[in-house]
Amino acid sequence: LMQLSIPLNFIGFIYREIRQGLTDIEQMFDLLDVKQEVTDKPGAPELVIDKGAIAFRDVHFAYDPQRPILKGISFDVPAGKTVAIVGPSGAGKSTISRLLFRFYDIQQGSITIDGQDLRDVTQKSLRRAIGMVPQDTVLFNDTIAYNIRYGRPDATDSEVEQAARMAQIADFIERLPQGYKSMVGERGLKLSGGEKQRVAIARTILKSPTILILDEATSALDTATEQEIQSALDIVSKGRTTLVIAHRLSTVIGADEIIVLKDGQIVERGTHRKLLEQNGLYASMWNRQREASEAEERLRQMREED
Numbered sequence: 498l499m500q501l502s503i504p505l506n507f508i509g510f511i512y513r514e515i516r517q518g519l520t521d522i523e524q525m526f527d528l529l530d531v532k533q534e535v536t537d538k539p540g541a542p543e544l545v546i547d548k549g550a551i552a553f554r555d556v557h558f559a560y561d562p563q564r565p566i567l568k569g570i571s572f573d574v575p576a577g578k579t580v581a582i583v584g585p586s587g588a589g590k591s592t593i594s595r596l597l598f599r600f601y602d603i604q605q606g607s608i609t610i611d612g613q614d615l616r617d618v619t620q621k622s623l624r625r626a627i628g629m630v631p632q633d634t635v636l637f638n639d640t641i642a643y644n645i646r647y648g649r650p651d652a653t654d655s656e657v658e659q660a661a662r663m664a665q666i667a668d669f670i671e672r673l674p675q676g677y678k679s680m681v682g683e684r685g686l687k688l689s690g691g692e693k694q695r696v697a698i699a700r701t702i703l704k705s706p707t708i709l710i711l712d713e714a715t716s717a718l719d720t721a722t723e724q725e726i727q728s729a730l731d732i733v734s735k736g737r738t739t740l741v742i743a744h745r746l747s748t749v750i751g752a753d754e755i756i757v758l759k760d761g762q763i764v765e766r767g768t769h770r771k772l773l774e775q776n777g778l779y780a781s782m783w784n785r786q787r788e789a790s791e792a793e794e795r796l797r798q799m800r801e802e803d
């Protein structure tokens with residue numbers, strides 16, 4: 498038994514060491530790596546991107562066959578437009594973004610981009626066409642410039658700086674003693690959620706994808722940060738086909754269409770104004786969230802006055 502347990506402990510030790518060194522990359526690619534059940538068809542062509550029109554048709558999906566998550570979802574994101582998905586926690590919003598990347602295959606229906614079924618094209622070409630600003634950005638243990646340049650490794654310094662400016666993070670970076678050479682990540686400077694999100698936006702600006710997915714952070718940000726991020730997002734989504742996975746509702750007001758998802762089905766859809774008039778689920782979510790954020794803002798002000 499002794500003989501067996503020593504090597505096992507040792508392997509465990511090595512494994513943890515490797516894991517710690519690699520967590521950034523791992524988190525970045527976890528979905529890409531783990532989901533090997535999705536494979537390219539033999540001889541699959543590359544996705545031919547025109548304007549990036551997305552169509553979901555009667556999409557049924559379950560991670561586990563016993564538990565359907567999406568139950569017949571149909572919607573379009575017309576080229577260059579913005580569609581937001583909202584709905585209670587667990588409704589299946591983030592699942593929709595994972596399906597668009599084809600991290601999983603659907604059980605029924607189809608998802609197309611510019612008329613091509615995602616299952617018929619290479620995953621590489623698909624993922625190249627889509628940029629994602631994730632909920633929680635993982636930063637590499639490297640300089641802030643490296644982290645932005647990751648969006649397009651051949652970008653010049655001035656392109657990196659321009660992207661940072663558009664993402665409203667340049668002023669912050671320039672105030673750091675080492676500027677763009679400042680180390681960030683677990684072992685460097687810790688950035689706030691809002692700062693990390695702006696780094697992700699800068700990355701995406703450099704990548705310049707035809708299709709953009711914004712997976713909005715769940716965490717509440719203060720009003721000023723939220724406005725800065727919103728204006729950065731407006732810049733990056735302008736003219737791109739954009740799908741917003743909205744956990745808060747502040748970013749959806751300007752969407753061309755809002756889709757309200759509940760228990761894997763679309764229960765309401767329309768513009769912000771129309772949905773408020775309808776006085777249904779969206780309107781009640783909106784009112785509840787507005788009350789909550791007003792209360793939060795009042796608390797913040799009280800704390801600042803102290």
Ligand code: ATP
Pocket residue numbers: 560561566584585586587588589590591592593744
């Ligand atoms: P939230 O607003 O809380 O982020 P959401 O609407 O984005 O929620 P999803 O993340 O799409 O919800 O999850 C929908 C359902 O699918 C949840 O019940 C969740 O538990 C389940 N689910 C998500 N990912 C997996 C997975 N990898 N394996 C099994 N079930 C999963």
